[in-house]
Amino acid sequence: MAITSASFIALICALVVLSILPPVRRRLKQRSLRNVPGPISPSFWTGIAKELHSPFDMRFREHVLTSYGRAVRIAMPLGDVAIALSDPVAVGTMLGRHREVFELPVWFSETMNAVWGPGLMSVQGKEHSLQRRLLNPAFAVRHLRDMVPIFNRVSKELVDVLRKEAPEPGTEVDIAQYLSRYTLESIGRTGLGYTFGSLESHGTDYSRALKEFGPTLMRLHHWRLYLPLVRRIFPRSWLRWATEVLPWAALRHMRGISDNVYMTSLEVLQRKRELLKQGDESLSSDIGEGKDLISILLRLDATVSDENLIGHMSLLTLGATDTTSTMLSRVIELLARHPDAQGKLRRELTEATAGAGRSLADIDYEAYLNLPYLDAIIRETVRLYPPLQIAPRVAESDAVLPLGTPVPDAQGQPCHELFIPAGTIVWINIFGLNRDKDTWGPDANEWKPERWLAPLPPSVSDAHIPSIYAHTASFLAGPRACIGYNMALTVMRIAITHLVLSFDFARRSYGGTAELSRLPSKAPLP
Numbered sequence: 001m002a003i004t005s006a007s008f009i010a011l012i013c014a015l016v017v018l019s020i021l022p023p024v025r026r027r028l029k030q031r032s033l034r035n036v037p038g039p040i041s042p043s044f045w046t047g048i049a050k051e052l053h054s055p056f057d058m059r060f061r062e063h064v065l066t067s068y069g070r071a072v073r074i075a076m077p078l079g080d081v082a083i084a085l086s087d088p089v090a091v092g093t094m095l096g097r098h099r100e101v102f103e104l105p106v107w108f109s110e111t112m113n114a115v116w117g118p119g120l121m122s123v124q125g126k127e128h129s130l131q132r133r134l135l136n137p138a139f140a141v142r143h144l145r146d147m148v149p150i151f152n153r154v155s156k157e158l159v160d161v162l163r164k165e166a167p168e169p170g171t172e173v174d175i176a177q178y179l180s181r182y183t184l185e186s187i188g189r190t191g192l193g194y195t196f197g198s199l200e201s202h203g204t205d206y207s208r209a210l211k212e213f214g215p216t217l218m219r220l221h222h223w224r225l226y227l228p229l230v231r232r233i234f235p236r237s238w239l240r241w242a243t244e245v246l247p248w249a250a251l252r253h254m255r256g257i258s259d260n261v262y263m264t265s266l267e268v269l270q271r272k273r274e275l276l277k278q279g280d281e282s283l284s285s286d287i288g289e290g291k292d293l294i295s296i297l298l299r300l301d302a303t304v305s306d307e308n309l310i311g312h313m314s315l316l317t318l319g320a321t322d323t324t325s326t327m328l329s330r331v332i333e334l335l336a337r338h339p340d341a342q343g344k345l346r347r348e349l350t351e352a353t354a355g356a357g358r359s360l361a362d363i364d365y366e367a368y369l370n371l372p373y374l375d376a377i378i379r380e381t382v383r384l385y386p387p388l389q390i391a392p393r394v395a396e397s398d399a400v401l402p403l404g405t406p407v408p409d410a411q412g413q414p415c416h417e418l419f420i421p422a423g424t425i426v427w428i429n430i431f432g433l434n435r436d437k438d439t440w441g442p443d444a445n446e447w448k449p450e451r452w453l454a455p456l457p458p459s460v461s462d463a464h465i466p467s468i469y470a471h472t473a474s475f476l477a478g479p480r481a482c483i484g485y486n487m488a489l490t491v492m493r494i495a496i497t498h499l500v501l502s503f504d505f506a507r508r509s510y511g512g513t514a515e516l517s518r519l520p521s522k523a524p525l526p
């Protein structure tokens, strides 16, 4: 049957009406959210979303996340409202009782799926629980223990490269760049059983593709909101064809990134399956010594499909590297800014090694846990500088969230719960939870590792912050809590120990207050 132009126009009109009805209904139901305190929007059309997501205006975002209380109204484009929550009672409910209502937004998981394939961050609901159950055992402490010698070896390589780079005292070195390569290599060897090459070189196409993902995504940010709708209308093969023919540089670049990572992952995986067939001995002689996450997964369940494993490989590497290397850079920058803390840490580490007649290679997983000042420095840095400041969720149906701290209603009376209409974006305000003065005290914004050496004030435990680490929300909690947090902490403990025992870090003379996006990356080494 031929499609007439009238029926085509009718179809387009129907699609337009169908796609605008839910947002209109949501805006009508968001009345009560409009009373929640928040920054004034400069424009009905854009809201403050653009400023909030700008990597160049961290100060504005941090101001918004800490200055309006535990529930903050965020004006979104075209009069939509989102809410940022750092109220532990509300966040606890989102991650606990209402965990099935508050999911990752579909545009987020669809983007991940389109670029990386089916990994943890690209699936939802039951599929996510299944995948998570499959992956959890690979992250058990007993496997992490086996990875410590590999982390030690990469840390030693890092120190050797830095020594070559800075043979003279006082040489300036772009330390952040090396920490980024170090993290990628550590995760590559222990996650995938793959090496990205020497820490001196600038990496492989795979590592470059991972690095370019974030900036390319920013260029496509507004368009990806329409991805779920587009995917519902067009078959996958059409979309793939469109990425080839459309004259859209960012989209083509993203396709290149996706293909590149896919091909490398497939190659690594096929090699691993081959080695596994040859027996455990062959796998143990490979780069990850058979102790890497993918080898562990293949041993646990050899029936997992290549498609799933490739999705996991890409998303694990993506989730692991930038976060961990940002934290590491931050620790080194803070130690450079606080020479007393650096000296105290060096004394603790020297006592645990030379003082106890042990070499660095003798420090195992448990011994690393018994270094209280190192532990305090990591806890405090993870609390104050979480690499992910907000975690997005969307209400899949209408929901009511209880509040520990009330917000004003239309009459200015305290309101102890928030009605969240279906489709509303709710950001879990990690940054706000970690810096709340009522919880952490008036010095919440200061970096004080010492706070972890004495019992914490009762306000911290009384707050019942949803957390899997040190009462902070940095790794989140609930069904989507960071699966690799223990691995990240282990990588950090080992790298910091090697670095602080090998170098003295100082601030560059121009110093200044560092922004997360602009870490001072050059530190003089002796």
Ligand code: HEM
Pocket (backbone or CB within 6 Å): 120, 121, 132, 191, 315, 316, 317, 319, 320, 321, 323, 324, 327, 386, 387, 388, 391, 392, 473, 474, 475, 476, 479, 480, 481, 482, 483, 484, 485, 487, 488
């Ligand atoms: C300091 C370093 C790290 C930080 C601060 C961090 C933080 C987080 C946070 C906040 C989430 C939740 C995001 C959300 O649900 O919106 C998350 C999820 C995740 N992280 Fe990490 N992460 C770190 C390191 C790692 C490492 C080393 C790995 C893997 C080896 C990893 C793998 C993942 C994965 C796969 C998820 C998705 C979990 C799921 O959806 O079930 N992360 N991470």
